[in-house]
Structure formats: structure tokens, C-alpha cells
Amino acid sequence: MRPASSVPEPPQSNSLKGKRYVSWLTLSLMSFIALMILVGYEARWVYPEIRAYFSQTGNLTGQQLATRSRVYLQEVQTELLVSSPPAQDPPFLLTRLELAYGLFDVAVYRQTYSCVEPSLAQLDRLMSRLAQGEVDEVSAVRNLLAPIQCLTMIEMSQSDLRGEAINEFADDTRRHQVVLTFASLVIFLLGLVFWWRHECQLRRTRRATLQTLEWMEHAMRDPLTGVGNRSALHQDVLAADKQSHGLLLVDIDYFKQYNDTLGHPRGDEMLCRLSALIDEALNHEASLYRLGGDEFAALLPCGNRKELAHYCEGVIERVHQVAFEHPAHPDQKPVTLSLGAVCFVAGDTDFSLVYEAADKALYHVKASGRDGWKMADCKSCTSRSVCGAKGSSERRILARDLGKKALEERT
Amino acid sequence: MNERAAGRRAFSWCKAFTMWRLHCFILALLACSSAALANSQAITLINGQKSIELSVAELRKSASLEFSLYDPYQAADVEMRGIPFRDFLIEHFGSVPSALYFTAWDDYAVSLSGWDDPDWILVTHENNQPLTLRGRGPLRLVERDYADRDTENLREFNDWLWMIRSIEAKW
Numbered sequence: 001m002r003p004a005s006s007v008p009e010p011p012q013s014n015s016l017k018g019k020r021y022v023s024w025l026t027l028s029l030m031s032f033i034a035l036m037i038l039v040g041y042e043a044r045w046v047y048p049e050i051r052a053y054f055s056q057t058g059n060l061t062g063q064q065l066a067t068r069s070r071v072y073l074q075e076v077q078t079e080l081l082v083s084s085p086p087a088q089d090p091p092f093l094l095t096r097l098e099l100a101y102g103l104f105d106v107a108v109y110r111q112t113y114s115c116v117e118p119s120l121a122q123l124d125r126l127m128s129r130l131a132q133g134e135v136d137e138v139s140a141v142r143n144l145l146a147p148i149q150c151l152t153m154i155e156m157s158q159s160d161l162r163g164e165a166i167n168e169f170a171d172d173t174r175r176h177q178v179v180l181t182f183a184s185l186v187i188f189l190l191g192l193v194f195w196w197r198h199e200c201q202l203r204r205t206r207r208a209t210l211q212t213l214e215w216m217e218h219a220m221r222d223p224l225t226g227v228g229n230r231s232a233l234h235q236d237v238l239a240a241d242k243q244s245h246g247l248l249l250v251d252i253d254y255f256k257q258y259n260d261t262l263g264h265p266r267g268d269e270m271l272c273r274l275s276a277l278i279d280e281a282l283n284h285e286a287s288l289y290r291l292g293g294d295e296f297a298a299l300l301p302c303g304n305r306k307e308l309a310h311y312c313e314g315v316i317e318r319v320h321q322v323a324f325e326h327p328a329h330p331d332q333k334p335v336t337l338s339l340g341a342v343c344f345v346a347g348d349t350d351f352s353l354v355y356e357a358a359d360k361a362l363y364h365v366k367a368s369g370r371d372g373w374k375m376a377d378c379k380s381c382t383s384r385s386v387c388g389a390k391g392s393s394e395r396r397i398l399a400r401d402l403g404k405k406a407l408e409e410r411t
Numbered sequence: 412m413n414e415r416a417a418g419r420r421a422f423s424w425c426k427a428f429t430m431w432r433l434h435c436f437i438l439a440l441l442a443c444s445s446a447a448l449a450n451s452q453a454i455t456l457i458n459g460q461k462s463i464e465l466s467v468a469e470l471r472k473s474a475s476l477e478f479s480l481y482d483p484y485q486a487a488d489v490e491m492r493g494i495p496f497r498d499f500l501i502e503h504f505g506s507v508p509s510a511l512y513f514t515a516w517d518d519y520a521v522s523l524s525g526w527d528d529p530d531w532i533l534v535t536h537e538n539n540q541p542l543t544l545r546g547r548g549p550l551r552l553v554e555r556d557y558a559d560r561d562t563e564n565l566r567e568f569n570d571w572l573w574m575i576r577s578i579e580a581k582w
Binding site (some may be wrong): 068072095098099101102103105106107108111 | 484574
């Protein structure tokens with residue numbers, strides 16, 4: 001009998017276990033999701049910064065406004081000094097000055113650099129004078145020097161600022177990288193720990209399931225002979241497909257006397273030998289069960305009564321051939337068996353009635369002097385209505401007894 | 412003395428030549444400036460093989476949308492007047508092209524998409540004054556609602572377009 005502690009845990013405990021198992025798994029998954037979010041967030045942080053500092057070519061502020069303004073002013077200078085007369089097509093002197101002014105006149109330059117206001121004023125004056133033709137080339141070129149100098153200074157200063165910003169960004173990036181590395185590592189380790197916990201839980205659950213299955217296997221098996229017990233018989237009958245089967249009930253004749261004479265250990269030994277012998281006689285095609293004491297049952301696929309009769313005869317003959325010694329047999333015979341058999345279709349027939357029919361056949365053999373077999377006519381048990389009309393109360397009692405015995409076997 | 416006289420003559424020739432160059436230059440300058448200003452007073456719209464020029468003066472006349480905007484390049488609130496750019500595109504191209512290729516008077520060129528947006532305004536006036544090249548005009552594209560962008564960071568406004576010279580539809 002299985003000790004009380006080895007009885008499977010109640011359903012409530014199982015459900016709690018299940019919840020805990022889900023929690024570890026959830027925590028683990030959440031850790032990995034958090035890791036992905038962290039990586040995504042950091043990438044999202046870095047990308048716009050990179051775009052701002054390193055991908056500025058081809059847009060409005062890709063090149064410094066000061067640089068573009070200076071280039072226009074220098075173009076004007078060159079045109080004034082080199083061309084004679086100055087180029088007329090395309091017309092660009094005043095246009096270039098206007099463009100230079102527009103690119104120069106930016107609030108951030110005005111606010112940051114003191115040379116901007118005077119330079120713009122100078123450009124303004126120069127444009128007015130040029131428009132009115134009141135200035136010569138040399139004077140015009142000279143007047144452009146201060147604004148160009150201012151713009152050059154702005155360019156250098158802005159480049160320094162840009163460099164500082166890039167350095168700051170690089171420092172930030174390094175800091176973020178360190179944070180990202182450590183945070184990722186911590187979250188990853190947490191995820192691994194949770195996963196490990198989940199695996200442990202899974203293994204415990206699997207082990208418990210295996211133990212339960214093992215226990216169920218034991219519960220269905222006769223510990224002495226290793227064949228199935230009464231519960232297993234009912235289980236197998238319930239699980240059998242709707243085909244013709246044969247049920248053999250086997251009883252050892254005068255087994256009590258055998259035990260009394262040779263002792264229970266020898267009796268147990270005989271039970272084991274006989275179970276192996278019956279299995280062999282049935283060509284290992286039958287499932288064997290020990291129903292209790294010296295009573296065995298065999299369940300096997302069987303097409304018809306003739307085939308079943310052949311099996312019964314085979315078992316009796318095999319026992320006769322082996323001729324186990326039985327010192328206390330009243331008829332001075334070796335060990336003999338009494339068999340009751342019945343052919344039935346699983347699922348179509350109430351098994352309690354099948355069992356009852358086989359049992360009656362067995363007792364008929366017992367009453368007729370033992371050492372033989374008899375096959376019950378199961379016509380009465382194939383029809384539920386007939387059987388029910390004939391002996392419903394008897395069937396209920398038998399069913400109750402079978403259930404009780406099964407329970408006893410299990411515990 | 413003769414040398415000195417010859418020197419003076421040479422100097423006066425040189426001066427005369429310089430004056431002639433200056434006059435030529437001023438005349439050329441006036442011609443250039445008037446041509447440049449004349450050129451910057453028009454915008455070219457290109458749609459496939461078809462190309463039209465629109466007068467900036469006409470656009471200024473038709474600009475009726477007025478609004479106030481913080482211009483990050485001027486660091487000040489500015490009264491602007493202009494034309495909803497989406498309406499402008501529909502009027503001249505039939506519908507909003509999937510992308511537009513812009514060129515500016517400062518030779519800046521860029522192709523941008525996503526113009527089916529009522530926030531973009533083709534600005535013609537600033538503080539009741541028509542935009543000129545020196546004011547980053549005469550036509551400028553600005554976005555009325557720049558949401559949560561940092562106005563201190565000009566890099567976030569580098570999709571504004573200044574001094575627009577031509578617009579080509581890319582379908």
C-alpha cells in the first residue's frame with residue numbers, strides 16, 4: 001500500500017503550482033522584453049543625435065550659414081578684383097551681397113558675436129553705395145574685409161562649439177553605453193535566473209507527474225506477480241475498442257491447502273510461476289490480472305467462442321504438462337486450474353454481467369470437480385434490457401463489490 | 412621736368428582709365444542688380460516638361476493668411492503673411508505631388524516629400540514688409556506648428572526653405 005505522503009497532491013495545490021510556474025515564466029519573458037525595450041530606447045536616443053551631428057549634409061544647416069555667407073562675399077571680392085569689367089551674366093554682385101546678408105543675419109550670430117551688427121551695417125551701407133555707384137572696386141573690396149573676418153571668426157567659433165557638442169555627445173554616448181551594458185547584463189541575468197527558476201519548476205512538475213504516473217502504474221499492478229490488478233482490468237476493459245474479447249477467470253484448485261502445507265512463500269512462488277505459465281499458454285497475447293488470492297483473469301482479443309475454447313484448453317493442457325507438485329491435493333494430482341470463460345464485445349456489454357457470467361462458469365467447473373474449463377453463454381449479457389430485467393439488483397451489488405475491491409487494491 | 416610731365420600725363424591717363432573702368436563697373440553693376448532683382452521676383456514651377464513662371468508680386472497680392480510665429484532664426488515672434496502651401500500646390504499642379512524638388516537663390520537644392528499638410532505656409536511678407544533676398548525671401552516655406560521641437564536648436568528647423576527659386580513636382 002502506498003503511504004499517505006505519496007498520495008498525489010490535491011488539485012488546489014496543483015493549481016497553485018501552476019500559477020507559480022506561470023509567474024516565473026512571465027518574469028523571465030518580462031525581463032527579456034525589458035531588455036529589448038532598453039536597447040530600443042537607447043538606440044532611439046542615439047539615432048537622432050547622430051543624425052543631428054553627423055548627417056547634416058544636403059540640408060539647410062548642413063553647411064554653416066557663416067561659411068556660405070563668407071563664400072558669397074569672397075566671390076564678390078574676386079569679381080571686383082579680377083573681372084574687368086565685372087561679369088554681367090549671370091548678374092550676381094548685388095544678389096550675392098543680398099544672399100550673404102541673408103545668411104549672415106541670423107539671431108544666434110547676432111546674439112553671440114559682437115562683430116555681427118557692425119558687419120551687417122557695413123554690408124548694408126556698401127550695398128546702398130554700390131547700388132548708387134558711389135564706391136570704387138578697391139574701396140568695396142576693403143569694406144568686405146571686416147565682414148569676412150567676422151564670418152571667419154564665427155566659423156571657427158561655431159566649429160569649436162560643434163566640436164565641443166560632438167565631444168559631449170561622445171561622452172554621453174559612452175556613459176549611455178556603460179549604463180546600457182550594465183543594465184542589459186543585470187536584466188539578462190535576471191531573465192536567466194527567472195528562466196532557471198522556471199526550468200526548476202518545470203522539472204519538479206515533470207518529476208511529480210512521473211511519480212504520479214509511476215504510482216498509478218503501481219496502483220494498477222499486482223506487486224507479487226507483476227501482472228495487473230482488478231483496477232487495471234476495469235481500466236483496460238473501459239479503454240478497449242469495440243471488438244470481440246475473451247475473458248478468462250482462472251482459479252487455482254486447492255490453493256489454500258497448498259499454502260497450508262508448503263507455506264505462503266512457496267504459495268507466492270507458485271502464483272508467480274502460474275501467472276507466467278498462463279501468459280505463455282495464451283501466447284503472450286493476453287493481458288493478465290490477479291483479482292485477489294488465487295484468482296487470475298486474462299483479457300484477450302478473441303474472434304469467436306471456438307477460439308476462446310482453444311485458449312482455455314491450451315491453459316489446462318499446459319498446466320498438466322508442467323505438473324507442478326501439489327502435496328496436499330485431495331485427488332493426488334499436481335497443481336490444477338479451473339477456468340470460466342466468456343466471449344463479449346467490449347463497450348457493448350455491461351462488464352459486470354460479463355464478469356458474472358464468467359464467474360458462474362468458473363464455479364460450475366469448481367462444482368463439477370475442478371481441473372477443467374467452461375465457457376459461459378453470454379447471450380443473456382449482450383442485451384442490457386434482458387440482463388437488466390433478469391438481475392439488476394444483483395448487478396448493482398456486483399458492480400459495488402468490484403468498485404470496492406478496486407479501491408482496496410489501489411490503497 | 413619732361414619726365415615729371417610725362418609722369419603726370421601717364422598718371423592722368425591712368426586715372427582716366429580707372430574712372431572709365433569704374434563707370435563701366437557701375438553701369439554693369441546697375442545692370443546686374445536690376446537683372447538679379449528682376450530674376451528674384453519670380454518663381455519657376457516645373458511639372459514634367461511644362462514650366463511656368465509666377466510673379467512674386469502676384470503671389471504677394473494673393474497672400475491673405477496672416478499669423479504670428481516664433482522664428483528660431485530671428486529669435487523673435489514675427490508677423491507673417493503667406494499662402495497655404497498645399498492650396499498653392501493644388502492650384503498649380505492639380506494635386507499635391509508626392510515629392511518636390513526645390514532650388515533656391517543661394518544654389519541650395521533639395522527634394523522633400525510630405526507636403527499634403529496644411530501647416531506649411533509659403534510666406535511672402537514678414538512684419539508687413541515683403542520678403543527680399545536679404546530677408547531670406549522673397550519666398551520662404553515655414554511650418555506653422557512645429558510641435559515640441561526645440562526652438563533653440565536650429566538643426567530641428569532645417570527643413571524650412573528660404574529664397575525659393577523653383578519648385579519641380581515629382582510624381
